[in-house]
Amino acid sequence: MKKILLLFFLCLQIGLVQAQTGGRFTLKGVVTDTSGATLPEATVMLLLPKDSSLVNFGRTNKEGAFELKNLKRAQYIFKVSYVGFVPYQETVNPKDGDVTDLGRMKMKVLQQELYEIVIKTARAPLSIRGDTVEFDARAFKVPPGSTVEDLLRKLPGMQVDADGNIKAQGEEVKRVTVDGKRFFGDDPKMATKNLPAEAINKVQVFNGKTEQSKVTGVDDGKREKTVNLELKDSHKKGGFGKAIAGVGTDKRLEGKVSYNRFNDKQQFALLGFGNNTNQSGIARNDYQDFKGSQSFNWGDDGDFGFNSGRYYGGDEITIQPNWGGGGSEGFTKNFAGGANYNYDDKKTKLSTSYFYNQTKAIMDVESRTENFLTNDSYSSIANSKTIGFTGNHRPSLRFEKNIDSLNTIILISNSRINSGDDSFNSFQQSFLNEGNATNQSTVRNVSEYSSFAMANLLIYRHKFMKKGRNFAASVGYNINNGDENKNLRSDNVFFQDSTRNSIINQLNETESTRGNFKGSLSYIEPFAKKFFWETFYNYSMRKDKVDRDVFNVSGTEREVNPFLTRFYSNDFTYNRIGTSVRYSNKGFNVAAGLAGVQFELRGKFAADKAAADFMRVSKSYFTFVPNVSINYDLKNNRYIYAEYGLNVREPSITDLQPIIDNSNPLFITEGNPDLIPSSSHSVYAGYNMFNPATFMNVYIGLSYNYNVNQIVYNRTVNVENLITTTKPINVSGGYSYGTYGGFGFPLKKTKATMNLNASVNLNNNITYINNVENETNTNSYNFGTRLDLTPSDAFTFYGNANWGFSNSEYSINTNQNQKIFNATYGADVNAKGPRDIYFNARFNYRIYKNDQFGFDQKLPILNLSVYKIILKSKKGEIRLTANDVFKKNLGITQNVNQNYYTERKVATLSRYFMLSFTYNMRGVTASVKRNNF
Structure with missing residues (x-):
């Protein structure tokens, strides 16, 4: 199969070259x-x-x-x-x-x-002004009912992968706006996957300045690839939208409805969907929204100054589901709906949205793990089933007011209300000495949880009459509270030492609260024409409280477990004051700065919050953090960038507590009050080039990280019963090095495009296994190619191939060194038939191999669909789809880390057939369908 696909790609390229002659x-x-x-x-x-x-x-x-x-x-x-x-x-x-x-x-x-x-x-189909490329959407034919995502694939220099991630001119697109306004927050996919292509007048691609540069007027040299979707005048008058309904075999159902109403000042959009076909409609990082970085605010996070030494919120304490969330694995039922509203005039900008999503997931997982000891190894197998439900309410608000030409205020508020439940059942066995079972554990856990998180930020900016002189102040308050009730039941058997056998039946009630107040100041002063001096101050005070009550349950009786019940509070204070000098002239931008960072950690803990005596943790740290950055616009869409910084992170309060947690008798954890903050020296650099005349792009980059006092988890394994005890310690050393590059060019403009990419990643991780230092060196090599063919409106072909090689070596057990090979081949063929009938075939062939453990899996996945445009003004579409024709879909992952290797298989939605009907409010024009693969 691999040879056939490679030969097919080669024949296509030869045919294209020959077609260009004569x-x-x-x-x-x-x-x-x-x-x-x-x-x-x-x-x-x-x-x-x-x-x-x-x-x-x-x-x-x-x-x-x-x-x-x-x-x-x-x-x-x-x-x-x-x-x-x-x-x-x-x-x-x-x-x-x-x-x-x-x-x-x-x-x-x-x-x-x-x-x-x-x-x-x-109007011209394409125009180029500086670094802005503008496409007239009418000149690029897409099929009836296509989304903006399908349109973007048609544009020269644009790529959209199977997950909907967008690249333009070889760079990742960070923002997608609609008429210059946000659409459902900052998620680019919300616009590209839900707006119809026939509503778009123009697509503009450009390198936007960062939020900081725009508000201060001081160019920091950094750019963010941005796509703006300009709507047709006709779609700014009245509403537009569509509805989809489908029914399939094996009781598969899907439905989706959207409605949009836009004008020059206002945007309003509604979206809703439901299905049991594993289409969650949400990003995988939805549960990371409130870790403190506030990255979803597009740079206006109120934390002024350079990145080195910034505080990002510490440990996540929000109660989360443990089954992973909706994705392509397992079996999921999903419902979601939301609304987006924008108002924009010269002085006032309001962007607000509300989105609710819920997912019920069933995950059947088989896993096998090989654990490496100093001169030996042991294996574990596990079978588990999780049934989980989670629901999220996510309102957001951003209000910006220009009081006058010199003063601006910005108010940002984002919230998430989460609730859910899950049941987890598993059976695990560990083996030592040629397959002899050493222990086994049967687990039956049930939990209910809820959480509330809110991030609020107020920013004030003042521009002085002197150009470049700026003052800014911010104040914010974040809340992150959670509650969970969990019933833990497990039967644990140790074949070599029956005295350790145990039956656990516990009730764990946990209540956590967090309040985080922060503030920041910045003053920028221009001097000597092209020089700017910035002084900044950042402050954060976080208060955590966690009250965990653990009860041993026997029938209807329950008794407090004094060894696991714990109450702790933690006050964390962060101060950073620094200064930097920036030189900016004709595209050349260099900055150097230094900041002093102070951490203060004050914690106390006891078995009960009413206890008379508390054990206390008191830590203070101070360090200097440097930062140097260079950005050079070489003109003609060529950029060079580089940055060095030192990042510092404090240990978590849970890692500092000298408490032994043996709630899982096979995996015991212990805190370490002697931990100190970890730091990482980071360097990255790169070069991007895009030729708007030929639409050729080149990008290369590299990164390097070196860890000092990294917090790692020392593992002690009892070789008789395979009980693992972990304790965090500080270890210096360990690094990661990565380099990547890509080259994209048209074989024939508007007809054929080739993209090549490659990356090399070298990682060195240090940990201790039974008090012996173990170095794990993992070197990964990845290569890929993509071929897009659009010879006519009646036929398109998209093909890709990716190869990945990984070589892992262990210092303490070299006979377990291993090599992993993964490969993916994909093809997407679209064809237009007579009488508005369209055909699509998507083929994906995945290979997973690890010779060390005899793992060899090949998964051919084929999806087929045929659809016809119907009704007056082509407002309807009827479609028949066959998913996973060969019935081979299976979630597979391999992971190499520290002293173990894991392979994981998840039973996943497989072959089914779906008949669906789509109604478009306005009707559409017809051409060829371009789907994900």
């Missing part, structure tokens, strides 16, 4: 203004007369000249666009010979009175 011609000319002065970097385009679709494009050189090579002999519309000039257009009929010379084309200056007429009648 009977072709070159079109050239010079673009000038009416006085004869040449116009460099003007955008030139060739269009087909029948539908104005884009065939080829380029830019003029410094002398205003251009050449478009290897053109098929046919009639074309030739267009030129240039900022400030009336677009030029003429019909081209190729002359005899290899070259057709259009001579000198003179462009007229765009007068204000002609502006509206020109904008509406002389």
Whole structure:
């Protein structure tokens, strides 16, 4: 199968090269203004007369000249666009010979009175202004009912992977806005997956400045790849949306409805869906929203100053489900709905949304783990089943008010209300000495939980009359509270020492509260023209309380377990004061700074909050953190960047408590009051290049991290009964090094694109196994290629191939060194048939191999669909889909870490058939469907 796919890719590329020769011609000319002065970097385009679709494009050189090579002999519309000039257009009929010379084309200056007429009648499919590339959506044909995600795949230089992640010009897209406004917060996929392509007028791709740069007016040299979706005027008048309903075999159901109503100042959107086909509609990091980084606020987090030594909130104490959340694994039922509202005028910006999602998941997992000791190893097998439910309410608000030209206030509030329950059943056995069972454990746990988290932030910014002088202040308060009731039941058998046999029947009631007050100040002063001096101060005070009551249960009686019952409170105070100097001139930006960071940790704990005597933890730390960054805009869409910093993190209060937790008799944990903060030296650098004339992109990068006083968990394993005891300790050493690169280029503009990528990651981890230092070196090598073919509106092909090699070596048990090979091959074929009938086939072939443990798994996954456009104005679609035709879908993961290797298999939704109907409020235009793969 692998050889066939590789041969197929090769034949396609050879065919493309051959197709570019024979009977072709070159079109050239010079673009000038009416006085004869040449116009460099003007955008030139060739269009087909029948539908104005884009065939080829380029830019003029410094002398205003251009050449478009290897053109098929046919009639074309030739267009030129240039900022400030009336677009030029003429019909081209190729002359005899290899070259057709259009001579000198003179462009007229765009007068204000002609502006509206020109904008509406002389639009170009593609225009390039500096680092902004703008696409006219009408020139890129997509199928009826397509989403914005399908449209983006059609655009030169754009990629969308199977998970909906977007890359533009080789870089990850960080933001997607609609008419310049947020859409359901900061998740780019909410817009690309739920807005219809037929609503889009233009797609603009550019390197946006960071929030900090925009509000201060001081360029920090950093850029964020941004996509803005400009709506059609017709879709700013009245509403638009669609509804989908489907029914399938094996009782599969799906439904989805969306409605949007936008105008120049306001946006309103509704979204709802439900299914039992594993489509959760939420990101995998939804449970990370409130860890303190506030990354979802697009940089306006109120923590001023450079990144080194920043405080990110400490340990997560919110009660979470333990089954992982909705994804492609297991079997899930999902329901979600929400609303988004934006208001925007010159002085006031309001962005608010509410989203609710719930998931019920069933996870059947088989796992096998090989644990490596100093001169030996033991294995564990486990079978588990989890049935879990979770529901999340997530309201958000962002309000920005320009009081006047110098003063701005910003109010941000994000919340999450979570509740759920889960039951967990498992059977685990451990083996030593040629497969002899040493212990086994049968677990039956049931829990209910709820949590409330809210992050509030108020920012005030003041610009002085002197350009570049700025003052900013912020104050925030975060809440993170949780409650959980868990019934723990387990039967634990030790075959070598029956005195350790135990039956655990416990009730664990945990209540946790957290309040975090923070504030920040920043003052920026320009001096010596191109230099800026910033002084900043960050403060955070966090108060945690955790009250855990553990009871031993016998029938209807329960008795307090004094060894596991615990109450603790923790007061953590953080101060950071620093300064930095920045030089910024003509795209060159360099900054250097130094900050002093102080941690104060005051904790107390006892068996009960009413106890007379508390054990106490009192720690104070101080350190200096440096930061150096360089960003250089080399012009013509070329960028170099590099940064060095030192990151410091305090130990958690739970790791500091000298308490032994033996609630799991097979895995015992112990705290360490002697821990000190860990730190990491981090360096990264990279280069990005994008040629808007050829749409070729190149990117390379590297990163390096070195750990000092890293907190690792010392593992002590009793070789007789395989009981593991862990204790956190500080260890210096351990590093990670990574380098990556990519190269994308069109084989034929607008028809075929090739992307190549590669990465190398070298990791060194240090831990202690039975008090013997173990170094694990894991080297990973990954290679990938992607081929996009769009020869016509009637046929498209998308293919990819990725290979991954991983080599792990252990210092204490070298005979367990291992190599892992993973590969994925994918193909997506779309075809348009007669009478508005469309076909799609998606094939994914996954390979997993580990010769050390005899693991060899091959999974061919094939999905097929056929659909027809129906009803007046093509408002309807009826679709038949066959999912996982070969019935081979299975969730598989392999993991190598420290002193163990784990392979994991999850029973996952497999073959089913679905018949669905879609109704579009406005109707659509037809072409070819582009699906995920």
